[in-house]
Amino acid sequence: MSLLAYVETYGCQMNVADTEIVLGLLQGAGYQRTHDPAAADVILINTCAVREKAVERVWGRASTLATYKARRPNVVLGITGCMAEHLRDQVRARAPFVDLVVGPDGYRRLLAHIEEARAGVKIDDTVLDPDETYQGLDPARAATGTVVGSIAVQRGCDRFCSFCVVPYTRGRERGTAPDEVLRQARALVAAGGKEVRLLGQTVTSYRHGDVDFASLLQALAGIDGLERIRFMSPYPLGFSEDVIAVMAGSSKICKHVHLPLQSASDTVLARMKRGYSFGQYRDLVRALRTALPDVAITTDLLVGFCGESEEEFADILRALPELRFDNAFTFAYSERPHTLAARTMPDNVPAEVKQRRLAQVIDLQRQITGEIHAAQVGRCERVLLETPSRRSPDELLGRTDSFRSVIVPAGARAKLGAFVDVKIERANPATLFGSPSP
Ligand code: SF4
Numbered sequence: 001m002s003l004l005a006y007v008e009t010y011g012c013q014m015n016v017a018d019t020e021i022v023l024g025l026l027q028g029a030g031y032q033r034t035h036d037p038a039a040a041d042v043i044l045i046n047t048c049a050v051r052e053k054a055v056e057r058v059w060g061r062a063s064t065l066a067t068y069k070a071r072r073p074n075v076v077l078g079i080t081g082c083m084a085e086h087l088r089d090q091v092r093a094r095a096p097f098v099d100l101v102v103g104p105d106g107y108r109r110l111l112a113h114i115e116e117a118r119a120g121v122k123i124d125d126t127v128l129d130p131d132e133t134y135q136g137l138d139p140a141r142a143a144t145g146t147v148v149g150s151i152a153v154q155r156g157c158d159r160f161c162s163f164c165v166v167p168y169t170r171g172r173e174r175g176t177a178p179d180e181v182l183r184q185a186r187a188l189v190a191a192g193g194k195e196v197r198l199l200g201q202t203v204t205s206y207r208h209g210d211v212d213f214a215s216l217l218q219a220l221a222g223i224d225g226l227e228r229i230r231f232m233s234p235y236p237l238g239f240s241e242d243v244i245a246v247m248a249g250s251s252k253i254c255k256h257v258h259l260p261l262q263s264a265s266d267t268v269l270a271r272m273k274r275g276y277s278f279g280q281y282r283d284l285v286r287a288l289r290t291a292l293p294d295v296a297i298t299t300d301l302l303v304g305f306c307g308e309s310e311e312e313f314a315d316i317l318r319a320l321p322e323l324r325f326d327n328a329f330t331f332a333y334s335e336r337p338h339t340l341a342a343r344t345m346p347d348n349v350p351a352e353v354k355q356r357r358l359a360q361v362i363d364l365q366r367q368i369t370g371e372i373h374a375a376q377v378g379r380c381e382r383v384l385l386e387t388p389s390r391r392s393p394d395e396l397l398g399r400t401d402s403f404r405s406v407i408v409p410a411g412a413r414a415k416l417g418a419f420v421d422v423k424i425e426r427a428n429p430a431t432l433f434g435s436p437s438p
Contacts, residue, residue, distance in 0.1 A: 011048025
């Protein structure tokens with residue numbers, strides 16, 4: 001009987017991709033994935049340290065999952081990912097029952113660690129490896145299915161924004177070798193994949209030897225059978241004209257750009273150490289919309305950062321109607337240990353003010369997204385059907401080129417993995433609904 005592995009994932013797409021690498025390793029060693037922690041021989045929590053809420057949730061889950069270990073002492077329980085890296089001392093203090101603490105650069109050694117842990121050794125592997133790109137390891141593609149696959153083309157981050165833990169948890173930037181990216185993309189196509197998502201913390205600054213991001217995109221666009229290429233997330237600096245030109249020149253490269261703004265106030269951006277002004281950001285948005293008239297631009301916004309005044313916050317409320325993002329991920333600032341902000345700037349915006357500002361931004365963006373979605377009604381969109389819909393077994397969820405979610409009734413043409421032309425019939429701020437056009 002094969003051993004069973006249960007993996008719970010928190011955080012960003014990069015962490016989801018890391019879970020696929022971990023599952024690929026486990027499956028190669030004969031494990032099968034289970035969604036029942038009570039049946040698992042190995043339980044891993046692949047964690048995120050970017051926000052305090054996610055960290056608190058993991059402490060709770062670790063205690064709950066430890067009860068399965070208490071019933072079956074041979075079970076190996078591990079915490080992996082960014083929290084393992086960033087809060088390793090706290091993990092030992094707050095969750096002493098955990099067998100493995102493995103950071104994002106330690107997965108190659110995971111199978112050996114599991115064996116040692118089974119023999120009673122407590123494992124700590126949180127050394128950052130500036131060269132680790134997981135070359136040669138095949139992801140299990142269990143989390144995203146086979147229609148769409150992710151490839152981490154760049155790991156780590158060199159930017160050190162003052163609020164962010166990523167450079168501390170994932171180390172410095174390094175690009176995956178282009179041959180390896182192409183190998184993984186071809187393997188995805190051979191397994192039935194239609195779309196690849198290229199991941200990196202500042203993905204447009206990808207470089208490996210002489211190959212930059214524009215040339216990587218061009219090489220991927222040459223793969224037969226690969227029909228869509230997306231990337232996330234670019235950084236507002238270093239988004240080159242070459243990348244924009246390659247996007248404009250290839251119908252395979254999706255016209256969707258997730259471009260984190262964070263704040264529209266120059267003084268807040270300076271305290272965040274983002275390195276750009278609102279004007280520079282706006283110029284990039286204009287350049288993208290000029291070169292790619294149908295481009296959908298989404299963003300990240302962080303409210304309540306250290307010292308954010310009402311006037312600084314109001315810059316965000318003025319920017320949203322001007323830039324009209326397709327959508328925005330919005331967050332209230334929470335201090336992360338060891339960052340520049342935590343060391344040098346008081347977290348002095350009261351919690352209720354942060355929540356009020358967050359609600360204002362969410363409301364305004366929801367209204368704008370609703371208007372953009374309403375304008376899609378009546379249009380015909382090419383949709384890749386990615387997964388069954390959660391609402392009904394008779395419906396499928398797909399995405400437009402611009403990354404809008406579309407619900408479509410399943411049918412003879414509307415099958416998982418198929419591209420269909422869909423007439424958009426109705427919309428709300430979260431989703432479009434339509435039917436295959438005759
Ligand atoms: S660019 Fe800034 S916010 Fe993004 S991962 Fe790097 S340090 Fe964090």
